[in-house]
Amino acid sequence: MPQDMPPSGGYDPVQYRRNLPVRGFRPAYYLVAVGAIMTYGFWRLGQGIREQNELAREKMWSRIHLIPLLQAEEDRDLVRRTLAGKAMEKELLGAETKVYNSDRFVRPTYAVTPANVTK
Numbered sequence: 001m002p003q004d005m006p007p008s009g010g011y012d013p014v015q016y017r018r019n020l021p022v023r024g025f026r027p028a029y030y031l032v033a034v035g036a037i038m039t040y041g042f043w044r045l046g047q048g049i050r051e052q053n054e055l056a057r058e059k060m061w062s063r064i065h066l067i068p069l070l071q072a073e074e075d076r077d078l079v080r081r082t083l084a085g086k087a088m089e090k091e092l093l094g095a096e097t098k099v100y101n102s103d104r105f106v107r108p109t110y111a112v113t114p115a116n117v118t119k
Helices: 027-093
Strands: none
Touching: none
């Protein structure tokens, strides 16, 4: 009995791997895309921080330039209140009274001092 021999040219290769199509891009492309997006994001973040610093500087300088105006407004209000207080006092008491022995202005102090100071 003759022995079975392989066909001429051999057998077809055995398919042991799944032949699935590749889905998506290669990982290097994803890495480059993420790097580009992050670079753009950090660049925009830097621009935003620079803009915020500029706005804060502008706000500070505008407040510095407004200080004399606000001080003048506060002074006018203080004069108005003082004159109104004197007018009310004259209306209630009938005459202008003096609280101090001199007309010299002394800036009021609001320091808290203890009642009994013993040394």
